[in-house]
Amino acid sequence: MFKRYDMGIDLGTANTLVYVKGKGIVINEPSVVAINVETEEVIKVGNEAKNMIGKTPAYIKAIRPLKDGVIADYNIALAMLEYYINKAQKGFTFFRPNVVVGVPVGITEVESRAIIEAGNEAGAKRVFLIEEPMATAIGANLDVEEPSGNMVVDIGGGTTEIAVISLGSLVTWTSIRVAGDELDEAIIQYVREVYRVVIGERTAERVKIEIGNVYPDKEYDELETYVTGIDLSSGLPKKLILKGGEIREALRPIVMQIIESTKNTLEKTPPELVADITEKGIITAGGGALLRGLTKLMTKETGIDTLIADDPLTCVARGAGLVLDKVSILSRLRRNE
Ligand SMILES: Nc1ncnc2c1ncn2[C@@H]1O[C@H](COP(=O)(O)OP(=O)(O)OP(=O)(O)O)[C@@H](O)[C@H]1O
Numbered sequence: 001m002f003k004r005y006d007m008g009i010d011l012g013t014a015n016t017l018v019y020v021k022g023k024g025i026v027i028n029e030p031s032v033v034a035i036n037v038e039t040e041e042v043i044k045v046g047n048e049a050k051n052m053i054g055k056t057p058a059y060i061k062a063i064r065p066l067k068d069g070v071i072a073d074y075n076i077a078l079a080m081l082e083y084y085i086n087k088a089q090k091g092f093t094f095f096r097p098n099v100v101v102g103v104p105v106g107i108t109e110v111e112s113r114a115i116i117e118a119g120n121e122a123g124a125k126r127v128f129l130i131e132e133p134m135a136t137a138i139g140a141n142l143d144v145e146e147p148s149g150n151m152v153v154d155i156g157g158g159t160t161e162i163a164v165i166s167l168g169s170l171v172t173w174t175s176i177r178v179a180g181d182e183l184d185e186a187i188i189q190y191v192r193e194v195y196r197v198v199i200g201e202r203t204a205e206r207v208k209i210e211i212g213n214v215y216p217d218k219e220y221d222e223l224e225t226y227v228t229g230i231d232l233s234s235g236l237p238k239k240l241i242l243k244g245g246e247i248r249e250a251l252r253p254i255v256m257q258i259i260e261s262t263k264n265t266l267e268k269t270p271p272e273l274v275a276d277i278t279e280k281g282i283i284t285a286g287g288g289a290l291l292r293g294l295t296k297l298m299t300k301e302t303g304i305d306t307l308i309a310d311d312p313l314t315c316v317a318r319g320a321g322l323v324l325d326k327v328s329i330l331s332r333l334r335r336n337e
């Protein structure tokens, strides 16, 4: 039987997810492509490519084609999108799919066009762009069409998107290029300054996920993990033990920037909507929402209960897929025809 696989795509800085209507999330892989630098041929996409980061011979390069939530390397991003759209459809289908892609708020005209063109070239029939916070809110099951304020804070790899939504539109929003990558970077800096040891990006990310935390708590203090890096003075490998308490100190300043932006967004929001948000709470999503103690710190700093969306890493893709059934919102989205 010929079927059309309409889909929602979260083309994230860190991860690409594809949600297919009636099937759910069918793809969830890192936004990484390994290419042969001599022939420019794509060697691997996704998980297999990510495993190559920092471990490739000279002729292979593992590339993250998105940076800060937008396409940094067009050809590679296109190859990745094509690969995932085809994979989501499992090869040949008669109908070209309608595709909704989540994009950061405030991306430029050129950036929008690049994504729409990539979607077209990758075989989509209609390509819609949805602002990521709107997709996040829909994916988090918030009723975005009611006349009531909903606030979402999506902390991804490259960007944090903060927005207040009411009556199917964004009312106030902020997008900052401070998110998971900066948290990893803060760990790298910390280890370099305190221990004079250089660790890699993947190691830093592992430390963040294993023992990262931002709220004082005895339980967090006791977390620990090993890392191996290069000693700056000897140039030789060195193994270190890192503790929860010190990683908290390294991560707090970055998280405080996210919280400050959340407060600024609230300050710009009309009081009636702030009152609604105070009732319902702030909803966090994206991988950064999982950082230990983040919602607690945000609750304390904003004075508003902060919660984590169900399945925070898949909100954008699910929301982008579900909007295909919300005609009033869909009709307002930027699209290719
Ligand atoms: N348990 C965890 N604790 C802290 N951070 C986490 C955890 N799990 C994942 N992350 C981080 O979340 C980030 C990825 O989140 P997500 O998939 O939402 O980003 P993205 O959508 O690809 O990026 P963006 O929205 O910026 O384009 C990475 O930086 C990853 O290290």
Ligand SMILES: [Mg+2]
Residues within 6 Å of the ligand: 010, 012, 013, 154, 155, 156, 157, 286, 316
């Ligand atoms: Mg994201």
